[in-house]
Amino acid sequence: MSNDIAFLAEFADGTPQRSALELAAGAAQLAAQSGGAAVALAYGAGAAGGAANVGAQRAVVLGDEDRPAVTYAAAAAEAARDALVLLAPATPNGRDIAAVVMGRLNVPAFGPVSEVDLDGQTLTAKQATLQGSVITASQPVDGAATPSVVLVLANTFTPAEGNADTADVSQAPAVADDPLGTAKVVESHAEEQAAVNLEEATVIVAGGRGVGGAEGFETLQELASALGGAVGASRAAADAGWVPYQLQIGQTGKVVKPSLYLGVGISGAIQHRVGMQTAEHVVAINKDPDAPIGEFADLFVVADLFSVVPKLTEEIKRRKGV
């Protein structure tokens, strides 16, 4: 075992995902504590060309093709075998790979966490469990094998500014006889409303049943644009077809951790709350003074969203001078 901190660096369309840059920052922090190196495990379209520059000391290219992330999982496990910690983004792809690493190497796994620390080689992971009613700290049991696999929520670490150092890049050896590698995309369908990567947004304006329809979401989009953020939704709004499912936040949608979450016409049911409870600042606009979101928002505005949201958009544009 080394003291290295490995992290998953996913690429798409030739560029690293924001999660790769965030985890690079996290791995660098932890590596400073463990005395090891930050090692990128890069995969996806463009990984071979970009792996050197995600902000790691070393990079291992698992593969450079646009194929299901899980098909890289066995190679990720082999590449992480000697690491102390493996950081994975708490996205469906990141979880698939993390799960395979846990199962293949019989190592402990944690998360999704919003805080992870190393004291020498002892890892402590903090996470919200039981729908956020409890914050638990967890560690590997004594004698557990390494690496410890940690699922990390987006926006837990801040990507380093400026040009990253150039890493030593190597190619991961192919894994023989790997059934996980047999999954393949046989059809791909783009939908009209191409969605942003919600997990990576630092400002989210989310709408719920109260928004009333697709037109209402245009109003929210204007506010989100003024704030430099993205639009999200509750399950009710996605189920109603007002927005694509890619925008759904909550238990069965995205888990987000923006610096500002602005919930509009969202009641704040527990299934939604678990998807946004680690947001740094929560503002809610709802005409129901008893909406549950009023109990955990930092600022709760009891008002008709259709009159307040356009005014707020104007006010923000005015202050930003646009």
Next chain:
Amino acid sequence: MKIVVCIKQVPATTADKRYEADLTLDRASVETVINPLDEYAIEQALRLADAGTVDEVAYLSMGPEQASEALRRALAMGGDAAYLVTDAALSGADEWATAKVLAAALDKLAPDVALMGMASDDARGSLVPGAVAAMRNLPLLSYGAELRLEDSVARIRRLNASGHDIVEAPLPVVASVTDQVGEPRYASLKGIMAAKRKPLETWALSDIGLSADELQGGALTKVTSAEPPQAKPPTERIENAPPEEAATRIADWLAARKLI
């Protein structure tokens, strides 16, 4: 074609939950349900059975003896048989140990598809399906909005950032599905009566060829503290303000926190 749906009994979403002094979850005193996200996996399996694609649906759970209640509830929705792995060595099992046990039981049941929900209500790591696939050396099709089966392949419809993909792998597979498969059916009175006569077997670890030693005490992780979330300052409220004033006050609030 045979599907085994893995289900977990969890505390009800709205139940008052707490940790015991030994930092394991108090599962005895709270109301329990089938993990709500597993009900979608049950629904998907039953739809494939209704369509005649699948001729056997069985359920598998790991948990304390009372988890048999969750299996009976699943059998009341439909399906043919259920299996519960219960063993004193499994108290406090983490996701790794859960996957280890399910993988061993699935090896014995040898289904074409081992189907799971996308996450559990009480842990939310979503790690069990992928770990089971790795342990059984099978392909993983995860987060399906729909599962389709043909002679020798399974396909899922999976959302991506801008639409969806159809992902395919050769059977047998481990798969997980989301809440987009469609609303789970309710158990009918007839279903509830029929469930009482359906076979429900209880297995100990030895029945699936595992020893307590192999499970390394039932967990590779340990909870070292469990605390309520940090108390936040009380919610600030803006009420009965005209729209312009409300907008200005919200903007002031955001500006004071450097959010604009």
